Amino acid sequence: xxxxxxxxxxxxxxxxxxxxxxxxxxxxxxxGQRVTQAPGFSATKLYQLTEQAETFIAGYPKNDATITAxxxxxxxxGTAIAATMTAQPSExxxxxxxxxxxxxxxxxxxxxxGSNAATxxxxxxxxxxxxxxxxxxxxxxxxxxxxxQQGKALDVEYGFFDMGPGTAEAAATEQAQEYATAKVGxxxxxxxxxxxxxxxxxxxxxxxxxxxxxxxxxxxxxNIPTDxxxxxxxxxxxxxxYVGSAKLVLMPASY
Numbered sequence: 376x377x378x379x380x381x382x383x384x385x386x387x388x389x390x391x392x393x394x395x396x397x398x399x400x401x402x403x404x405x406x407g408q409r410v411t412q413a414p415g416f417s418a419t420k421l422y423q424l425t426e427q428a429e430t431f432i433a434g435y436p437k438n439d440a441t442i443t444a445x446x447x448x449x450x451x452x453g454t455a456i457a458a459t460m461t462a463q464p465s466e467x468x469x470x471x472x473x474x475x476x477x478x479x480x481x482x483x484x485x486x487x488x489g490s491n492a493a494t495x496x497x498x499x500x501x502x503x504x505x506x507x508x509x510x511x512x513x514x515x516x517x518x519x520x521x522x523x524q525q526g527k528a529l530d531v532e533y534g535f536f537d538m539g540p541g542t543a544e545a546a547a548t549e550q551a552q553e554y555a556t557a558k559v560g561x562x563x564x565x566x567x568x569x570x571x572x573x574x575x576x577x578x579x580x581x582x583x584x585x586x587x588x589x590x591x592x593x594x595x596x597x598n599i600p601t602d603x604x605x606x607x608x609x610x611x612x613x614x615x616x617y618v619g620s621a622k623l624v625l626m627p628a629s630y
Contacts, residue, residue: 469627472510472560478593479561483507486599488587496607499571501587501599502626505561513567515557516550518590519620521573522598524583531606531616536572546621555592557622564628572619573606580604 487502505511521529535546559567569589584602591597606616 470562472512472562476510476512476560478558478591479503479505479507479511479513481595481597483511484594484597486597488599488601490601490603493572495574495610497573497576497603497605499573499587499601499603501569501571501589502566503568503589503597504566505563507563510560510562512558512560513594513623514591515559515622516554517569517623519569519571519618520588520590521618522586522588523581524586524600526586529581529585529616530578531573531618534617534619536570536619536621543619550622553622559623559625561625562628566626566628567623568626569623570621572617573603574617574619575608575610575614576606576616577609577612577614578605578616 483506485504485506487504489500489502491498503513519533521531523529535543535550537543561567569587571587581604584600584604587599587601589597589599606618
């Protein structure tokens with residue numbers, strides 16, 4: 376008996392050892408690819424979780440389709456936002472002063488004054504506000520003169536704003552064409568401004584400050600006192616001082 380056990384036992388040990396060392400191949404398919412699993416894997420929790428994850432992922436679209444949809448949505452939203460941002464409200468036109476309105480009179484106009492200094496230049500602004508009860512007109516191109524406190528004209532040369540090549544000549548041409556006919560309408564509370572530049576003042580300071588004198592064909596003479604005693608610095612001794620002007624600038628009451 377022992378002889379037979381000694382003969383059979385090695386075969387039993389060898390068979391058991393081989394069975395534990397060499398797994399049985401269990402073919403399965405994951406995402407279209409063939410893989411092998413060790414015996415008993417299909418009964419483990421890991422297998423069950425893997426199977427559930429594959430089922431869960433299968434319910435979603437491909438990544439490329441999802442990204443395409445997101446980008447399309449963002450593009451549509453961005454286009455809508457851009458259209459909203461670039462849309463501008465339409466401007467409300469200013470009310471037109473009736474053609475039969477009279478010309479403004481000095482008693483209905485409140486004057487004001489402002490100044491500033493720029494390179495080699497003094498900037499002057501004379502304002503006229505309609506304080507009357509009805510709309511009226513003013514000549515667009517008044518005659519501009521600088522005088523002292525006694526009404527004596529200063530020794531200056533007059534011209535037009537030079538804001539670049541040809542601009543002074545263009546203003547002179549426009550003034551010559553419109554001087555007698557062009558007018559600007561003022562509703563009650565509206566203002567106009569006459570802007571001036573004053574350069575190369577080589578004389579003594581004007582005692583008490585200069586006066587800006589505006590002469591209108593249909594509205595008479597309006598004197599606007601200032602506290603400015605000199606123009607821009609003297610850069611050309613022996614040459615006359617220069618004053619440049621422009622047509623009246625309208626300023627509605629809402630501005």
